[in-house]
Amino acid sequence: MSLREPRLRPVLTTSITLGVAVGVFAIVFGVGAVSAGGSVAQACAMSLLIFTGASQLSAVAVIAGGGSFGSAVGGALILAARNSVFGLTMSRRLTGRLPTRLLAAQITIDESTAMATAQTDPELQRVAFWATGISIYVFWNLGTLVGALARSAIDPKKFGLDAAIPCAFVAILFPHLRTRRGRQAMALGAALCLATIPFLPIGVPVLISALAILVAVPVPGDDVPDSDVQVTGELPA
Amino acid sequence: MTWSLILTIAAGAYAFKVLGLVVVGDRPLPAALERCLALIPAAVIAAIVAKDTLSVGQHLQVDARLAGVTVAIVAAWRKMPVIVVIIAGAATTAIVRQIAG
Numbered sequence: 001m002s003l004r005e006p007r008l009r010p011v012l013t014t015s016i017t018l019g020v021a022v023g024v025f026a027i028v029f030g031v032g033a034v035s036a037g038g039s040v041a042q043a044c045a046m047s048l049l050i051f052t053g054a055s056q057l058s059a060v061a062v063i064a065g066g067g068s069f070g071s072a073v074g075g076a077l078i079l080a081a082r083n084s085v086f087g088l089t090m091s092r093r094l095t096g097r098l099p100t101r102l103l104a105a106q107i108t109i110d111e112s113t114a115m116a117t118a119q120t121d122p123e124l125q126r127v128a129f130w131a132t133g134i135s136i137y138v139f140w141n142l143g144t145l146v147g148a149l150a151r152s153a154i155d156p157k158k159f160g161l162d163a164a165i166p167c168a169f170v171a172i173l174f175p176h177l178r179t180r181r182g183r184q185a186m187a188l189g190a191a192l193c194l195a196t197i198p199f200l201p202i203g204v205p206v207l208i209s210a211l212a213i214l215v216a217v218p219v220p221g222d223d224v225p226d227s228d229v230q231v232t233g234e235l236p237a
Numbered sequence: 238m239t240w241s242l243i244l245t246i247a248a249g250a251y252a253f254k255v256l257g258l259v260v261v262g263d264r265p266l267p268a269a270l271e272r273c274l275a276l277i278p279a280a281v282i283a284a285i286v287a288k289d290t291l292s293v294g295q296h297l298q299v300d301a302r303l304a305g306v307t308v309a310i311v312a313a314w315r316k317m318p319v320i321v322v323i324i325a326g327a328a329t330t331a332i333v334r335q336i337a338g
Contacts, residue, residue: 045243077249092274114282162330189281
């Protein structure tokens with residue numbers, strides 16, 4: 001696939017857009033990590049090595065609040081667990097030998113998986129995964145460095161940036177609405193998560209939402225695109 | 238903040254990522270399981286959107302974010318570019334928060 005191919009453009013544009021949006025939160029993380037007593041090097045190492053935003057923010061919050069080693073690790077890893085189901089999803093779509101897969105693992109996160117599965121063409125799925133994963137890796141680490149050095153950041157809430165990530169996922173998720181099963185899984189997943197948020201530790205409700213995939217257990221055959229929903233398989237960028 | 242904390246979380250986070258990607262790999266799975274796995278992003282990302290829109294910590298909360306995400310849904314439905322969807326959603330959230338706050 002040539003980089004000049006027109007259908008690649010919306011994928012690459014969106015991957016950079018997502019990278020920038022995520023980079024803003026990396027600045028917030030960088031500030032938080034240094035405020036919690038970490039060095040600039042430690043803040044950057046967290047983003048380079050952990051590369052799971054929710055886990056990093058959680059660990060910093062626990063440490064800043066005087067929490068123990070165990071509670072910091074436990075909270076962070078519950079939030080990281082969802083990447084294992086994203087790994088399962090991507091394992092069906094990625095090609096390549098073990099070294100490539102070990103590299104792909106580090107960028108197997110919400111955004112790269114969502115972008116990949118929003119494409120219908122298998123080759124485009126792989127391009128979307130790598131482009132989004134690499135873009136977010138670069139911007140997440142740049143943002144962390146900027147935040148750690150600056151030590152004071154804008155308040156993301158003031159600019160509505162706390163809604164930017166769910167809004168981006170809304171745009172990415174639209175292709176999943178084209179099948180009945182996709183709509184059922186989305187509705188059930190969201191409902192399971194909201195219903196369990198008040199009762200379960202932070203991070204667990206998102207894992208519970210994966211149970212919604214069980215809507216696909218009954219007999220196959222009806223999972224064809226609806227004729228009334230026109231989806232090109234590409235993002236409307 | 239200690240280096241052992243950072244490295245422990247990094248090892249655990251990477252292990253979760255590798256688990257699905259490398260351990261299962263691309264070997265064939267039963268058809269029903271494949272159909273279920275294909276729905277993971279729809280189910281889980283929808284849950285993340287719901288959580289980020291309607292909750293703070295362990296509390297459900299309706300605030301300006303809901304207005305922003307609703308605008309984003311309309312923009313995505315109208316096939317607006319992703320960048321427009323994000324900016325429209327964030328701007329709506331900021332404006333509603335300013336007015337309501």
